[in-house]
Amino acid sequence: MNSKFIDKFNPYPDSKTFDMLHLKNYLIEEPKYTDIIFDPWMDLYYRVVKHRLEKGEKMENTWSVIVMDKKLDVQYEILFDYQYDPKIFVPTPFGILMLDKSRSTNNNSVFEMFKFRKYE
Numbered sequence: 001m002n003s004k005f006i007d008k009f010n011p012y013p014d015s016k017t018f019d020m021l022h023l024k025n026y027l028i029e030e031p032k033y034t035d036i037i038f039d040p041w042m043d044l045y046y047r048v049v050k051h052r053l054e055k056g057e058k059m060e061n062t063w064s065v066i067v068m069d070k071k072l073d074v075q076y077e078i079l080f081d082y083q084y085d086p087k088i089f090v091p092t093p094f095g096i097l098m099l100d101k102s103r104s105t106n107n108n109s110v111f112e113m114f115k116f117r118k119y120e
Contacts, residue, residue, distance in 0.1 A: 001074050003049040005064055006031045029053045039091035042118055043070050046096075048086050049077075065089070067116055075118070084112070 047066040088099035103110040
């Protein structure tokens with residue numbers, strides 16, 4: 001279940017094992033698979049993918065969700081920008097709730113509901 005937005009992973013160099021600045025940059029820049037979330041109402045799995053951040057790009061890049069059926073066969077992948085927080089991804093009986101950071105403030109959190117389809 002590979003992301004179509006990740007072409008490769010760069011290995012962490014042994015020579016930088018104790019270089020904390022290099023480690024910090026590596027963790028920020030390298031792509032990664034972060035979460036697998038089960039949706040019991042749709043019988044789907046969602047795999048959250050953080051994309052590569054190239055040097056000089058702003059911290060908030062793009063991310064995606066790989067949608068899989070109950071056999072973990074990939075159905076499709078959806079691309080998001082960081083308007084939506086990839087850490088707030090909540091399945092409900094009505095759809096997926098995601099935090100809209102562009103409309104949220106310190107006092108109010110704004111969520112949007114997304115519906116992902118299941119292919120038969």
